[in-house]
Amino acid sequence: MSKTGTPEKAELVDAVAERSGREMLLEAAGELMSELGTIDVSLHQIAKRAGVTAPLVKYHFGSKDGLLLALAQRDTAQSIRQLTELMAMDIDPASKLRIHIQGIIRTYSRYPYLNRLLENFLRESDTDRDGTRSIWSSFMLPLIEAQKQIISDGIAAGQFRSVDSKYAYFLINGACQYIFSTRITVRELVGETKVGQELAREYAAFAAETVLRGIAK
Amino acid sequence: MSKTGTPEKAELVDAVAERSGREMLLEAAGELMSELGTIDVSLHQIAKRAGVTAPLVKYHFGSKDGLLLALAQRDTAQSIRQLTELMAMDIDPASKLRIHIQGIIRTYSRYPYLNRLLENFLRESDTDRDGTRSIWSSFMLPLIEAQKQIISDGIAAGQFRSVDSKYAYFLINGACQYIFSTRITVRELVGETKVGQELAREYAAFAAETVLRGIAK
Incomplete structure (x- = not known):
């Protein structure tokens, strides 16, 4: 349960956090690919760029x-x-x-x-x-x-x-x-x-x- | 020395054989790529198609x-x-x-x-x-x-x-x-x-x- 109160609100907050986590990672991946001029960037590189751990990238996108x-x-x-x-x-x-x-x-x-x-x-x-x-x-x-x-x-x-x-x-x-x-x-x-x-x-x-x-x- | 006689002739025969070996392998590689719809064919597949050994492909093209x-x-x-x-x-x-x-x-x-x-x-x-x-x-x-x-x-x-x-x-x-x-x-x-x-x-x-x-x- 979150500090925002009701269970519904807590779910909403979690969903928003989940979505923005994904978006942040996509943003990082896109930036890296643009800079490096290749789509061959590793999950590790993307995680590092976004300031998160590689398992979190796996959690969001599977592979x-x-x-x-x-x-x-x-x-x-x-x-x-x-x-x-x-x-x-x-x-x-x-x-x-x-x-x-x-x-x-x-x-x-x-x-x-x-x-x-x-x-x-x-x-x-x-x-x-x-x-x-x-x-x-x-x-x-x-x-x-x-x-x-x-x-x-x-x-x-x-x-x-x-x-x-x-x-x-x-x-x-x-x-x-x-x-x-x-x-x-x-x-x-x-x-x-x-x-x-x-x-x-x-x-x-x-x-x-x-x-x-x-x-x- | 070859049975065709002079050393010059033997060299020429070797050069022709070398060239046609290369050409045969390129032919085999091209056919395979056309059929499979990809350039990802192995030296082994190419050798097999041309009826030679993989080391011979390496000999002709290095890699x-x-x-x-x-x-x-x-x-x-x-x-x-x-x-x-x-x-x-x-x-x-x-x-x-x-x-x-x-x-x-x-x-x-x-x-x-x-x-x-x-x-x-x-x-x-x-x-x-x-x-x-x-x-x-x-x-x-x-x-x-x-x-x-x-x-x-x-x-x-x-x-x-x-x-x-x-x-x-x-x-x-x-x-x-x-x-x-x-x-x-x-x-x-x-x-x-x-x-x-x-x-x-x-x-x-x-x-x-x-x-x-x-x-x-």
Whole structure:
């Protein structure tokens, strides 16, 4: 029983503490991955960064894979919320697609490790793996469905030529993510060690403009 | 001394045998990776497939990394030869870019493991690693330079709008490779377990057309 009084309140306090413990650990994991430029960080490193013990990390996430999954879910959930809002907006399909493309690139630049994290869950075709199924249904499917809708709305509205939305999906997402997958090329071509905010903004404007011209009627 | 006679001939015969031993092993490694859908095949599996012993694989390539590098070099060398020929052709920049984009996608579809293999060497910014430096200078640099040339020729010829060739690089290569990086999405969207020749051809036509419209003046 806690000093806040009733059992209900005590449970609530425990739940909040539990949640913020998880969030603090995800925050620490994300920071470490961003700084080190890799998703290969140990539970021990994460615990140390968060100022807790490694068993506590295990307690919250079960395993390294559990933590990676929770982090991917946290970062993509925000993205999907924004996409849902975008889909509900009363604007034309071309404008929606422009905002969407810039949103994907902004998300990748905010979480430099996210591309690697998603790859980790989606690279094999093994949907039986827990994380893969979860990321597929909470993130990939809504993303694919939203893009399909925007493309078919754009074709119906006469803004887009009659493209195959599956092919558009592979092109759009490839155009958005490649710059985040190859640190060495970014360094050699742009002279930066990572895709910073300004580079991300400029590239996003270019990518959105090029894709829109590319599929325009 | 060999039964073919002179020492010079014997050396030549040995060199040919050595070369074809290497080639046979690379062939076996490539086949295995294509079939299993992963670059994580052991030297033991490769040896077994080629009908030789694991130490012979070690003898030819030193290590797993050495074999991966040799395979990446073999597959990209052909690609770079074709690109060199393309650059020398007397055709306009837009046609060159179209052929080039279709060539990249054809290469990835011929060697389904190549995307993963290149990623393995290029994902970290660590150019001190032997394989990374080698792939960078034998493949990435010529590719980047050729694309830069086509883009600036196209701008000069009034075919392309004034795009930044660095951004064009990230967009073009992302558009070409993403479909090969996500087997699960290909399966769910297209209903195929891998990007077969027909899908590759159709997607290549779409990607080339879209990029060309996207950067057209």
